[in-house]
Amino acid sequence: MRCALVRSQDPDDPLAGLEIGELNPQPPAGWVPVTVRAASLNHHDLWSLRGIGLPADRLPMILGTDAAGVLDDGSEVVVHSVIPSPTWHGEETLDPRRTLLSEKHPGTLAERVWVPARNLVPKDPALSWAEASCLPTAYLTAYRMLFDAAGLRPGQTVLVQGAGGGVATAAILLARAAGLRVWCTSRTEAKRSRAVELGAHQAFETGARLPEQVDAVLETVGEATWSHSLKALRPGGTVAVAGATSGAMPPADLGRVFFRSLRIAGTTMGTREQLVAVQQMLVATGVRPLVDSVVPLDGVRDALARMAGGDVVGKIVVEPGEAGAGRAA
Template identity: 80%
Template sequence: MAMRCAYVRTQSADDPLSGLVVGDLPDPGSPAEGWLPVDVRAAALNHHDLWSLRGVGLPSERLPMVLGTDAAGTLGDGTEVVVHAVIASSSWTGEETLDPRRTLLSELHPGTLAERVWVPARNVVPKAPELSWAEAACLPTAYLTAYRMLFDAADLRPGHTVLVQGAGGGVATAAIVLGRAAGLRVWVTSRSEAKRDRALEVGAHQAFPVGARMPEQVDAVLETVGEATWGHSLRSLRPGGTVAVAGATSGAMPPAELSRVFFRSLRIVGTTMGTREQLRDLQQLLVATGTRPLIDTVVPLAETGTALGRMASGEVSGKLVVDIVGESGPQR
């Protein structure tokens, strides 16, 4: 049986969108016992999709590969679910993010930008009925990563101050929204005045140019930029503070500054994605506070390429969501 989807046919580092196809592929069916199909209602886009089109993290021998890590949809009995994107290996029994053989959907197994996606039964989480399909689809990557950085890796509590480096990125925007909802004082940095202004609009308390001296030292820094901001992150921390690291877009090998780390008892905590239980708790935070993911645009599946082009150019403020069932056209 064929299904409509957005998939990688070829890869190009210079022109990634040239290898994107929106068309029909056979339904892959269950790859193993215990997997089940989810009929996708909405799926969110991530930079991971662009990396796959560029040939990063997705070997060419796995093509064609359906894109997408995030989705919300229904099971065969009509149960509304959110898809957890972290796929542990079949023999793994611990926390899925610690499995050295874990993958994300669209790396080894077909992704969520399709009418149907197959996942292990443990990878579906009941969708909170208060959330729309588009809102729920935003959660499994950027918002889950931000949630885990804030409340697990950095161990922040209401009233604490957090510095989010690189305002404007998907995880950074999610951290602003969630941090404000949880009663944190949220400060951000960006080279772009427009992105600083936008961060203030969506919930940041203060916004600064990259490298600026902070009014006071902070309890934690969320670091996804890496080399360009690393020294500033360490200087901005109070003694005993924490840097939660989930990415390094500007380079992964900054000076370690170990003397500062041990003299000031700083904690550096790496973190990747989140767990099924944290995805459930994230939904409950949104429901309890009335906060919702920031959505830039919802587009039909046919316009996936246009949306990814906007993402590649940095024009996006909030999540880009694909309406798989085609119930809504482009909207802002």
């Protein structure tokens, strides 16, 4: 089976360990095969290649957490990537032993992927394969950050740090569709302009003083924007944190946190029910995931290089079959 896999890991040169080749994993008993029509890339794939979150003794490992595809009976599905431990009962994201596809079990950047039946969500026919493949990480994470971790309601103001990335782009689209006032930041004028085109009410340079304080900040950048995120919040506001691409050890500024009654809410991915909900929201509102480009498996190396360089707006989709021809979306 053709796939994109991690053969070795290098924190300084992650793409050195990437291989497009053949691997035929043995799935756990009872797991369901899905023929992948489309998968999408995430920074998680680069972390795996750097050796973060993926122990070397699990190599080789097929990359990928996101996919939409077809079951053997013809049913069209979206794959929920959060795999709880076998004995866990309750919300899967709270299981301390949970994993994502490509961490313990082979991922989605392949012609086929195997998952537990409970991890399958029926794909709505209103979404294309490429659009559906964007949901399981970026759009699910953004949905949970906005409406669960931050608890935002229509009319409130949210600041999205780092416009351009998959989660940030998803957050702008979903927040605007939900009736929120949406502000965002970016280091580049091009990404700020693109964010406004997508629906952000205003876009600011990273670290810029805002016209007023906001109800919540969505934080996936980390060290480079953390101080600004705390200063941007009104008293009682919330920072929803789902990543730290620039570094995970910023100054805590605890004085500001307790004196202004700020709330910091960590969140990772989302539940199967929330994946169902975000798909329903897209169908109901007409909003669609922003696809940066579509590439075949052989294009994964160049695509990940673009992602590592920050040269992506939206999601890069991979078509593992012969249909992937590297066309722009």
